[in-house]
Amino acid sequence: KAGVTQTPRYLIKTRGQQVTLSCSPISGHRSVSWYQQTPGQGLQFLFEYFSETQRNKGNFPGRFSGRQFSNSRSEMNVSTLELGDSALYLCASSTTGGETQYFGPGTRLLVL
Amino acid sequence: GESVGLHLPTLSVQEGDNSIINCAYSNSASDYFIWYKQESGKGPQFIIDIRSNMDKRQGQRVTVLLNKTVKHLSLQIAATQPGDSAVYFCARSQGNLIFGKGTKLSVKP
Numbered sequence: 001k002a003g004v005t006q007t008p009r010y011l012i013k014t015r016g017q018q019v020t021l022s023c024s025p026i027s028g029h030r031s032v033s034w035y036q037q038t039p040g041q042g043l044q045f046l047f048e049y050f051s052e053t054q055r056n057k058g059n060f061p062g063r064f065s066g067r068q069f070s071n072s073r074s075e076m077n078v079s080t081l082e083l084g085d086s087a088l089y090l091c092a093s094s095t096t097g098g099e100t101q102y103f104g105p106g107t108r109l110l111v112l
Numbered sequence: 113g114e115s116v117g118l119h120l121p122t123l124s125v126q127e128g129d130n131s132i133i134n135c136a137y138s139n140s141a142s143d144y145f146i147w148y149k150q151e152s153g154k155g156p157q158f159i160i161d162i163r164s165n166m167d168k169r170q171g172q173r174v175t176v177l178l179n180k181t182v183k184h185l186s187l188q189i190a191a192t193q194p195g196d197s198a199v200y201f202c203a204r205s206q207g208n209l210i211f212g213k214g215t216k217l218s219v220k221p
Contacts, residue, residue: 004155033208033209035209042211042212042213042214043156043201043203043209043211044211045208045209045210048207056207056208058208090155090156092209099205100146100158100161101158101205101209102158103155103157104155105153105154105155106154
């Protein structure tokens with residue numbers, strides 16, 4: 001079974017721009033969660049989607065948003081990018097959420 | 113507030129020795145814990161998990177111990193190998209995962 005895939009793997013953007021990241025979960029997994037990883041803050045939960053609905057949300061500003069499609073693929077969007085948004089964005093999938101989550105390789109975003 | 117924290121940021125061990133990575137948590141409602149391994153340039157990789165109704169769980173060369181009395185979790189790696197060099201995270205699951213800061217394990221040949 002293929003693992004979680006994320007595209008693109010690397011991105012360079014400038015302040016004020018917006019970015020969309022994509023995640024394809026493991027086949028059969030319906031829950032997709034997003035995390036931000038930075039050296040200073042570690043791994044922090046952004047949000048979780050299940051059956052196209054946001055089920056849980058972390059403590060991030062409204063510039064961070066996401067969605068999930070009927071095939072369970074998910075996208076997250078960051079608008080009006082700030083330098084502090086530079087991070088590794090990780091997607092994780094699980095069958096229904098609340099149990100073991102499997103991570104993708106991440107998208108490394110650099111904001112200049 | 114709830115948190116999942118690690119005692120040591122770095123750990124250096126000799127190849128072949130056993131490694132022990134520790135983790136403390138503060139939320140007594142925690143019922144599911146996971147250890148992840150993250151190698152450079154990769155996403156976290158599931159190692160082993162344990163539920164609060166267990167004290168110990170063993171996998172291949174890894175053992176997780178849970179002490180609910182002192183709210184402490186540990187990961188033991190037997191016969192540590194160079195391929196075990198990575199950052200190890202403990203995480204508590206409450207739907208979303210709450211991660212500790214991570215311990216960097218370095219294995220000396």
